[in-house]
Amino acid sequence: MKIQLIHGQFIAQDALELISKMINAKIKFHESRITNTCSEEDIKMRERKIKHLQKDLFEARNYISTEQIINLESEIFLNN
Numbered sequence: 001m002k003i004q005l006i007h008g009q010f011i012a013q014d015a016l017e018l019i020s021k022m023i024n025a026k027i028k029f030h031e032s033r034i035t036n037t038c039s040e041e042d043i044k045m046r047e048r049k050i051k052h053l054q055k056d057l058f059e060a061r062n063y064i065s066t067e068q069i070i071n072l073e074s075e076i077f078l079n080n
Contacts, residue, residue, distance in 0.1 A: 006074035015070035016061060022074070023057045 006018065030046040030053075038046075064070055 001078040003076040003078070004074075005076060006072045008072065010070050010072055012064050012067050012070055015072055016064045018072065019060050019064075020057060023053050023060075027053050 005022075010018065027050050030050050034043050034046050
């Protein structure tokens with residue numbers, strides 16, 4: 001199954017807002033899963049994912065700052 005989340009052209013400011021909100025939602029998800037009962041390995045894995053997402057957002061901001069119109073495509077594939 002495929003879910004089309006984003007498909008289209010956006011002005012740079014709107015594109016950045018969409019991307020920022022999506023990445024921040026995923027960061028908050030990982031932060032919410034870090035608890036006192038998590039193993040150290042699980043915490044480190046989630047911290048690595050958060051750092052990678054932050055890096056991706058930084059790079060997206062840099063790229064978008066050089067453009068006026070951005071084409072965005074985002075899909076989720078559900079598999080078992």
